Amino acid sequence: IFSRAEDASEYLANHIIDKINEFNPSALKPFVLGLPTGSSPEGVYAKLIEANRQGKVSFQNVVTFNMDEYIGLSPSHNQSYHYFMYDKFFNHIDIPRQNIHILNGLSKDIEAECANYEAKIKSFGRINLFMGGLGPEGHLAFNEAGSKRESRTRKVELVKSTIKANSRFFSNDESKVPKYALSVGISTILDNSDEIVLIVLGELKKFALDKTIWGTKNDSNYPSLYLQDHSNVLIVCDHSAAGLK
Numbered sequence: 739i740f741s742r743a744e745d746a747s748e749y750l751a752n753h754i755i756d757k758i759n760e761f762n763p764s765a766l767k768p769f770v771l772g773l774p775t776g777s778s779p780e781g782v783y784a785k786l787i788e789a790n791r792q793g794k795v796s797f798q799n800v801v802t803f804n805m806d807e808y809i810g811l812s813p814s815h816n817q818s819y820h821y822f823m824y825d826k827f828f829n830h831i832d833i834p835r836q837n838i839h840i841l842n843g844l845s846k847d848i849e850a851e852c853a854n855y856e857a858k859i860k861s862f863g864r865i866n867l868f869m870g871g872l873g874p875e876g877h878l879a880f881n882e883a884g885s886k887r888e889s890r891t892r893k894v895e896l897v898k899s900t901i902k903a904n905s906r907f908f909s910n911d912e913s914k915v916p917k918y919a920l921s922v923g924i925s926t927i928l929d930n931s932d933e934i935v936l937i938v939l940g941e942l943k944k945f946a947l948d949k950t951i952w953g954t955k956n957d958s959n960y961p962s963l964y965l966q967d968h969s970n971v972l973i974v975c976d977h978s979a980a981g982l983k
């Protein structure tokens with residue numbers, strides 16, 4: 739728990755850098771990193787970019803999988819998660835383009851798109867580290883309330899509160915927010931990842947964070963509760979998210 743969001747971001751960025759650097763670079767397998775969008779991880783991305791510029795970390799041997807993408811937005815749409823990731827992170831680091839994986843929200847065959855994504859993740863073996871954010875109602879990626887523990891990558895319908903929360907990126911117009919998205923499932927995250935890290939910032943996340951840690955296990959109204967099932971989860975948050983003044 740950090741008093742300032744910036745310090746929380748720096749701590750998590752350094753943690754990720756350490757994990758990448760500790761990983762044997764001569765290994766045949768690349769370091770596999772799961773990534774989120776949202777405003778919370780932006781500070782982490784900024785710190786990772788800075789460290790990459792300073793030569794403290796390289797992404798040459800890193801493969802990434804993003805958590806989710808809106809259905810119906812093209813990669814060039816400035817609110818697509820594809821655009822966000824390139825704009826905030828990938829365009830500024832030394833990662834080979836072929837190492838980046840993001841679900842295609844324009845795919846004509848959603849089922850195949852999701853199945854291929856799962857297969858691609860599997861083809862790399864384990865995800866070394868999955869970073870996530872937390873929705874105000876406890877969603878993880880776009881796994882909304884009611885998502886099953888065994889869920890895999892699929893099409894999801896966004897709930898009203900998510901559409902409302904995300905409308906801030908669509909000129910506060912809820913009608914412009916896509917109603918559906920593609921998202922990795924709870925099982926995709928939990929069962930494939932050696933480590934899960936969450937960045938949780940701001941007072942709006944207080945309730946969800948409290949639930950995540952103290953809620954009754956397997957209450958599917960709060961998908962982040964499933965994290966209690968995993969043996970290696972690190973939550974990095976600021977004072978407001980932790981309910982400390």
Ligand code: GLP
Nearest residue numbers: 774776777778871872873879880
């Ligand atoms: C979106 C994303 C989530 C993210 C959440 C919180 O709904 N699909 O992956 O965790 O927003 O975003 P923010 O960090 O901006 O509050």
